[in-house]
Amino acid sequence: MSPGRRRYDEEDVRVRPNPRGSRPRSKERPRHEDAVLGRVTAVDRGRYTTLVRAGDQPRTVLAMKARELARKGVVVGDQVALVGDTSGAVDTLARIVRIEERESVLRRTADDTDPVERVIVANADQLVVVTALINPQPRPRLIDRCLVAAYDAGLDPLLVLTKSDLADPEDFLRDYTPLEVPYVVTSSKTPGGFTGLDQVRARLHDRVSVFVGHSGVGKSTLVNALVPSADRATGQVNDVTGRGRHTSTSAVALALPDGGWVVDTPGIRSFGLAHVDLARIITHFPDLEPGTADCPRGCTHDEEECALDAWVAAGRAGPAGASRLDSLRRLLRARGQQSED
Known part of the structure; x- marks a missing residue:
């Protein structure tokens, strides 16, 4: 050590009495009792x-x-x-x-191979599937998917059929009446005014109802009739593609004048069910599920030994049995491809 340089010891070290940041972090969070x-x-x-x-x-x-x-x-x-x-x-x-704790959650995925589920709305108790009888044509497979999502989320389903002034609803209802899914037939173009609107109001009273449907089916027109102050944009169906233009860009909850809520969602072109367990899908086809009692152990319900073919052939699934079985198997195949990836 060079001459004149003092040796330092522990007494030369200054300790700040309350250094900033030395306080231990508390695990307790504010309770926000005044929220x-x-x-x-x-x-x-x-x-x-x-x-x-x-x-x-x-x-x-x-x-x-x-x-x-x-x-x-x-x-x-x-x-x-x-x-x-x-x-x-x-x-x-x-x-x-x-x-706050959610009473229900309605989910969907972009497709059946997308592992990311998207929450559409929370705390609803009814799913209203809006479909046109024509222009654009009904899409039964999409409707089946919406029904599966509703049952899986614990929501009551309701079918609202629009444009009944352009097509007879009888053919469409032939496939869904056996399922005992409640429905209302409507039209906004009849000379006497918007037919079926009072029946829809009665079904929505004091409930939280989510409206879903592909573009162009008249969903926003129906919402505007139910909630006059909503002013939801409406669009036309393309004459070439037969598809509607997206007019609603985000979900919005609207209070009904006589009590209850309507949640209007953007028009959809797909309704993925990647979040629904494969084993539960058959339970959401109540017209087909009893026919699985005679299926062999481990049946995937999409194989030659499946008892559902005989169940449908015997007419025990109703007049729409064949198309419903085809819809079920399409869902199972799409979900099965996801599980194998």
Whole structure:
């Protein structure tokens, strides 16, 4: 050590009494006991429109998701707890700090090979499948998929048939009447006004109903008739392709004037069921499931030994048995391909 340089020892080390960041992190999270409850009615780029009940005067509150929710998804229909500025005033923003337990979740995937499921809506109790009788033509396979998704989510199904002024619903109903799926026949073009609208209202009263259907079936027209203030965009069917143009771009929950909610969703062209267990699919075909009692052990219901062929041939599945069995096997094949990947 060179002359004149002092040796340092432990007494020269200064210890800050309360260094910043030395406090142990608590595992306890704020309980937000002062949070108010709201229902998510729309989602748009990280901003959530919620409806907060304050006596007889509900108010709309715009909110963002709090950091503590991390990657938890918030969807239309969710009941959430809000803190911060919940006045609903212009240019204010509340925080969603908690998602209440969901009573039901309606899901779908992009296709039957997509492992990523998408939650469409939470806390609904009815799935309304809207289909036109013509222009565009009904798509029974898509309808079957929607019914499977409804049963799997614990929702009651309802078929709403539109454009009955252009086609007789009898042929279509022949395939679905044996399933005892409730239905309403409607038309917005009859001289006497919108026929069937009162029956639809009765089915929706005091319920949370999700409307699904492919583009061009008249879903937005029906929603506008049920909720006059909705102002949902409507479109025309392409004369060449027979397909409708997407007019609804996001799901939105709309309060019905006489009680209940309608959740209008964008038009769909596919309804993947990758999230539905293969073993449960047959349970959602109540006209076919009894016929599996005579199937051999481990039957996939898509093989020569399957007893469903004899069940259908004997007419025990009803007049639509053959087409329903074909629909079932298409679903099983698509899902089976996913399980083998």
